[in-house]
Amino acid sequence: xxxxxxxxxxxxxxxxxxxxxxxxxxxxxxxxxxxxxxxxxxxxxxxxxxxxxxxxxxxxxxxxxxxxxxxxxxxxxxxxxxxxxxxxxxxxxxxxxxxxxxxxxxxxxxxxxxxxxxxxxxxxxxxxxxxxxxxxxxxxxxxxxxxxxxxxxxxxxxxxxxxxxxxxxxxxxxxxxxxxxxxxxxxxxxxxxxxxxxxxxxxxxxxxxxxxxxxxxxxxxxxxxxxxxxxxxxxxxxxxxxxxxxxxxxxxxxxxxxxxxxxxxxxxxxxxxxxxxxxxxxxxxxxxxxxxxxxxxxxxxxxxxxxxxxxxxxxxxxxxxxxxxxxxxxxxxxxxxxxxxxxxxxxxxxxxxxxxxxxxxxxxx
Numbered sequence: 001x002x003x004x005x006x007x008x009x010x011x012x013x014x015x016x017x018x019x020x021x022x023x024x025x026x027x028x029x030x031x032x033x034x035x036x037x038x039x040x041x042x043x044x045x046x047x048x049x050x051x052x053x054x055x056x057x058x059x060x061x062x063x064x065x066x067x068x069x070x071x072x073x074x075x076x077x078x079x080x081x082x083x084x085x086x087x088x089x090x091x092x093x094x095x096x097x098x099x100x101x102x103x104x105x106x107x108x109x110x111x112x113x114x115x116x117x118x119x120x121x122x123x124x125x126x127x128x129x130x131x132x133x134x135x136x137x138x139x140x141x142x143x144x145x146x147x148x149x150x151x152x153x154x155x156x157x158x159x160x161x162x163x164x165x166x167x168x169x170x171x172x173x174x175x176x177x178x179x180x181x182x183x184x185x186x187x188x189x190x191x192x193x194x195x196x197x198x199x200x201x202x203x204x205x206x207x208x209x210x211x212x213x214x215x216x217x218x219x220x221x222x223x224x225x226x227x228x229x230x231x232x233x234x235x236x237x238x239x240x241x242x243x244x245x246x247x248x249x250x251x252x253x254x255x256x257x258x259x260x261x262x263x264x265x266x267x268x269x270x271x272x273x274x275x276x277x278x279x280x281x282x283x284x285x286x287x288x289x290x291x292x293x294x295x296x297x298x299x300x301x302x303x304x305x306x307x308x309x310x311x312x313x314x315x316x317x318x319x320x321x322x323x324x325x326x327x328x329x330x331x332x333x334x335x336x337x338x339x340x341x342x343x344x345x346x347x348x349x350x351x352x353x354x355x356x357x358x359x360x361x362x363x364x365x
Contacts, residue, residue: 004161005348007355008038009270010275018202018203019199019202019204020204020205020206020207021199021204021206023243026165026199028047030193031161033086033188033191033192033195035188036184036188036216037185037188037192039274040181040182040184040185041185043177043178043181044181044182044185044250045066046063046065046066046068046179047063047068047174047177047178047305048068048178049061049068049070049171049174049246050067050068050069050070051070052070052171052246053070053171055243056322058170058171058172059170059171059172060076060165060168060169060170060171061168061169061171061174062163062167062168062169062223063168063169063174068169068174071163071168075163076162076163076165076168077162077163077164077165078207079162092253097357102163102335119205143318164323172249175223175227175244175246175249176227178218178246178249178250178253179223179224179227179249179250179253180221180223180224180253181220182250182253182254182257183217183219183220183221183222183223183224183253183254183256183257184216184217184220184223184257185254185257186223186253186254186255186256186257186259187216187219187220187257187260188216188257188260189214189257189258189259190215190219190257190259190260191212191215191216194212195212196222212268215260218255218260219256219260220257222256222257222260222263222264223253223254223256223257225250225267226253226256226267227249227252227253227265229267229270230249230252238283250267253257254324264344281307281310282307282310282355282356283305283307283308283309283310283311283352283355284306284355284356285303285304285305285307285308285350285356286306287303287304287305287306287356287360288302288303288304288360289301289302289304289346291360291362291363292362292364292365293337293339293346293362293363293365294339294364294365295340295342295344295362295364295365296338296339296340296341297338297339298333298337298338299336299337299338299339300325300334300336301334301335301336301337301348301362302332302333302334303315303332303333303334303348303350304331304332305331305332306330306331307330308328308329308332308333309327309329310330311330311352311353311354311355312352312353313333313350313351313352313355314349314350314351314352315333315335315338315348315349315350316349317346317347317348317349318346320348322335322336322337323335339363339364340364340365342365343364344364345361345364346361346364347360347361347362348358348360348361348362
């Protein structure tokens with residue numbers, strides 16, 4: 001963003017100020033910057049996995065609010081699969097086992113109650129205390145059965161809990177979300193610093209508002225591109241979750257958003273190396289001037305052509321090597337030559353690797 005002050009003096013807010021933003025605009029912009037920064041932070045916290053999947057496992061997670069929990073394969077429901085049927089059968093068997101134990105306990109309680117009632121009818125006075133004890137024991141047994149029913153049933157439900165595969169998130173998807181959020185967060189740091197600096201210097205221009213709005217989103221996309229580049233070039237595509245350095249990936253993503261221009265240049269360098277042409281550029285000499293030289297003085301001679309700076313050239317006159325007076329350019333090389341007596345005809349020769357040899361004869365006056 002240019003720091004050149006605007007030439008117009010039609011600032012709508014402050015007399016003598018070059019800021020093209022009102023006080024309320026500053027407040028609104030500050031709130032938006034804080035909200036978008038917190039949004040990126042919240043996304044990272046919300047989707048941060050509790051643990052990485054084991055090697056060789058693609059990993060599926062259950063996500064809700066700020067919980068991203070790695071699921072065991074047996075806990076994922078896959079419609080129509082044998083695994084789903086087996087899990088349902090296991091759940092039903094455990095339910096039947098619990099119900100059977102509950103019924104057995106209830107039968108024991110009922111039997112105890114029947115014995116107690118018979119004893120009471122036989123001799124209420126003699127066995128009053130025994131009846132009270134038996135009733136108390138029966139109530140305790142019933143309460144114990146109810147407790148066993150509740151605990152074992154809940155334990156069975158918890159162990160047999162199944163998550164629909166449509167309600168889970170794959171590990172690579174979580175990585176992309178985290179990378180995009182980290183790139184967004186890194187660029188928000190840059191955007192916030194740039195905005196506050198230019199407002200503080202009273203040189204903010206409203207024509208840059210679109211840049212401030214779009215930049216974090218493009219930085220987020222750039223972070224994903226950098227992530228793909230690193231996965232393709234530095235990490236094996238068969239790496240499991242435990243072999244990935246999640247903190248390293250997040251650091252690179254955040255810095256990609258913070259330094260978008262630097263990262264873009266580096267990616268361009270990578271592409272230049274990957275897609276570099278194998279063809280060799282060959283210099284072509286078209287001529288040399290002047291054609292007439294003065295005797296007994298140093299004569300500047302300009303050799304012209306194309307791609308003259310791509311490969312080293314051997315320049316000689318009458319077999320004597322002559323070095324250029326300066327750095328060759330793509331179209332010219334300058335040398336100095338002291339000609340001999342008038343009437344002589346020195347010969348220029350230019351050669352090089354892969355270069356078509358060039359010769360030219362001068363006249364000395």
